[in-house]
Amino acid sequence: MRRLQLFSASRVVSHSLAAAVAATALVVSSGLPAAAAPSAATSVPFLAHQAVYDLSLRKARGNAVNNARGRILYSFSGSTCEGYTTDFRQVSELESGENKTTMSDLRSTSWEDADGKSYRFKIETRMNDGAPSAVDGIAERAGGTITVKLKQPKQKTFTLDEGTVFPTEQVKRIIAAAKEGKSVLELVVYDGSDDGEKVYNTLTVIGQPIPGDRKPAQPDASTSSDALKSLTRWPVTVSYYDRAAKSETGEQTPVYAMSFELYENGVSRALVLDYNDFVIAGAMGKIDVKDTKPCKP
Secondary structure (H helix, E strand, C coil): CHHHHHHHHHHHHHHHHHHHHHHHCCCCCCCCCHHHCCCCCCCCCCCCEEEEEEEEEEEECCCCCCEEEEEEEEEEEEECCCEEEEEEEEEEEEECCCCCEEEEEEEEEEEECCCCCEEEEEEEEEECCCCCEEEEEEEEEECCEEEEEEEECCCEEEEECCCCECHHHHHHHHHHHHHCCCCEEEEEECCCCCCCCCCEEEEEEECCCECCCCCCCCCCCCCCCCCCCCCCEEEEEEEEEECCCCCCCCCCCCCEEEEEEEECCCCEEEEEEECCCEEEEEEEEEEEECCCCCCCC
């Protein structure tokens, strides 16, 4: 049971970066390279903000986890001229069926070029009182190829399929697809998580738009925010599949899936993270809007 408990906790930590980026901020896949795809620009710019999400256990399947609690602090800033910076921290506590408790602390910072051509990332993960593990690297798109150069956990250079997108570009494309009335979106996503070599196939399902004047059933900090209360939002579910994994049956189970309501300015509420054997809910407890520097002429 201890092995299962630690495995579950590791999954929460390993995939928190991808989940938070997509949930707090994905042109429908046309088979074109990302650089050649239609523009995903939207009429509403991304909102620079800092948000706090309170985490709790929503459902447990089996005895892997008895309880879960934690908090995400997410800060997003930048613009189309200077690129987008994300600072993120998640502290989580998981309790297993043997009354074992695992504490995890994940900190990350990343920067992504507004055109999705460059992505820099640093991630540090600590489990209980153990030594932290780190991932540090940069991915660059040039000449139809994406080259990733890792400094940590080990020096390594490798290439990605040219159609792969980075996290902020993923959010852009989800919003663009939603505005076009699309209900399904498939993307290959790289975010630097795990050991820095993981690539995900993602399947996004987009629901019907929710007008700004329709209040959510469970109010949170977004309900009273002047920057959000008049904006359209969409119910979104994104399933993440390990691109390197193979299934003998031809059907692959997602590593995890997340659901949320995505505003047209990139902010999301009502986060639900499904890790197969347990589900964690993230309620927005606070949001602060930050100033954005205007682009220079």
